Amino acid sequence: MIKTFKLTKKFGELTAVDALDLEIKEGEIFALLGPNGAGKTTTISMLCGLLEPTNGTATVNEFDVKKQALEVRQSIGIVFQSPSIDDLLTARENLELHGILYGMNKADRTKRIPEVLEIVGLLDRADGQIKTYSGGMRKRAEIARGLMHMPKVLFLDEPTTGLDPQTRTHIWSYIRDLSKKNHITVLLTTHYMEEAEYLADRIGIIDHGKLIALGTPYDLKQSLxxxxxxxxxxxxxxxxxxxxxxxxxxxxxxxxxxxxxxxxxxxxxxxxxxxxxxxxxxxxxxxxxxxxxxxxxxxxxxxxxxxxxxxxxxxxxxxx
Ligand SMILES: Nc1ncnc2c1ncn2[C@@H]1O[C@H](COP(=O)(O)OP(=O)(O)OP(=O)(O)O)[C@@H](O)[C@H]1O
Ligand SMILES: [Mg+2]
Known part of the structure; x- marks a missing residue:
């Protein structure tokens, strides 16, 4: 579902992502781990068509990120590391807007909005402005938005950073259920090892833009x-x-x-x-x-x- 071929991003002298070769299967939950500045967000940005690779390329849902950016964007949902949902709108309005931007018709939007709100447990707060939400509720609203247009691939860049342990565990079970029931491929980044352990079928560790370890949580522990x-x-x-x-x-x-x-x-x-x-x-x-x-x-x-x-x-x- 996701393949990268020597995917590289340079910012001037700095090589943020260095000839990354990665293959992620359909329905797999893959966690990308790495210290601050390792190149995780940059990798996701290239896979989402938000950043142009300097060298190499990648396909998402078999679409080339360089040549078929529109098809790539239609195949994916993304939850960014920094908050990007509109504070002044309600959760329902944010989802409606997102549905319109993705070309969903009225009937599909009307059906889908309560479904995704239910998934993230926000149905009863759907008509409150996002600015009245707690941090965890905001994050869940962002996840709902990422799911709105039924993506085949979901990118989650540090989905639970700053959340309390209960909310975090809740979100983990949504993500796992979602992926397993709907065959959604998930690429997530996290600094929480227990998150990777709970969620990930496989883990890739990157540092200085290079993949330095790859395997199931069990394999990686064995590798010690x-x-x-x-x-x-x-x-x-x-x-x-x-x-x-x-x-x-x-x-x-x-x-x-x-x-x-x-x-x-x-x-x-x-x-x-x-x-x-x-x-x-x-x-x-x-x-x-x-x-x-x-x-x-x-x-x-x-x-x-x-x-x-x-x-x-x-x-x-x-x-x-
Ligand atoms: N737009 C940019 N211009 C210049 N350098 C950048 C830009 N975006 C990222 N970088 C640099 O690329 C490197 C990788 O950054 P990236 O955001 O991908 O790291 P990360 O693994 O997501 O880190 P974190 O865990 O802190 O989120 C860093 O050294 C960062 O400073
Ligand atoms: Mg990052």
Whole structure:
């Protein structure tokens, strides 16, 4: 449903999106993760026909974003990162306007408006001006607008940023239901790992405009190469102390906290403790998407500095 071919966007000297190759299937929910400035919004803007690629191209619903921008726009719904709904209009009026702009006839609009309002739980507030809505209600109104013309592909750029946990979970279930019941392909960006974990069939991590990891949440966690993580407090040189222990797959340090990636913590913990001496406040847990994210976009890569990031760098290079 979405294919990119060496999709590239440059702003002067800066390459915001760098030869991106991506393929997203019909009905799939795909999450694009990446630090601030990684190129997520720029990618979406090119896929929506709002920005012209510098090089490469992409197709959405089999339409070329460069040559068939109108058909692309008719196939997609978009919820922007920054609010773009008209404050002075009511939700119903915003939807009516959107329907008209998309060439929907009166009968279709009249049928569709209550449907989408129902989906986002705003039917009872449909005639209130958007400026009287809470942040979460606004976001839901924006999602309703994105759905209005029954798009085949929905782009959601940080759909739940700034929302309370309840609203966020509600929105997640709308998005999941929507996509699964109506076969809508969803490309979303988020900084919330639990959002990606809950929603995404597959995840792509980008940094500096390049795709650096791709897979299901399960695959990505597997790619860390360890099935347990021991988090502990220690100021010792754990890398040195655990040298030769084959079940230790990597070490990351964040101040006094040390994250030790291990195979089968249950079986190997005693050996580790004997080798390292005392480790304070031990917690053993399974790898999370957050670990995956830090692993691939770790701060030593971000800041191009060796300080504090030696372990991460060696782990990154092992896994790429
Ligand atoms: N119109 C523009 N002109 C110049 N530079 C731009 C423009 N739009 C984006 N950029 C730059 O391109 C890079 C990628 O920006 P983009 O908005 O795609 O990042 P993002 O991954 O969406 O980040 P965030 O998580 O903060 O939303 C950034 O360095 C940004 O400053
Ligand atoms: Mg963005």
């Amino acid at each position: 190469g360890a099935n347990d993580i021991i988090v502990a407090k220690s100021d010792k040189d754990i890398a040195k102390l655990t040298k030769g222990l084959k079940f230790v797959k990597g070490i990351e340090r964040d101040g006094e906290l040390v994250k030790i990636k291990v195979e089968n913590a249950g079986k190997n913990l005693c050996q580790l403790l004997v080798k390292t001496g005392e480790l304070g406040e031990i917690e053993v847990r399974k790898p999370t998407l957050n670990d995956v994210f830090i692993h691939y976009t770790g701060k030593d890569i971000r800041e191009d500095s060796a300080e504090g990031g030696i372990f991460e760098r060696s782990m990154n290079s092992n896994n790429r």
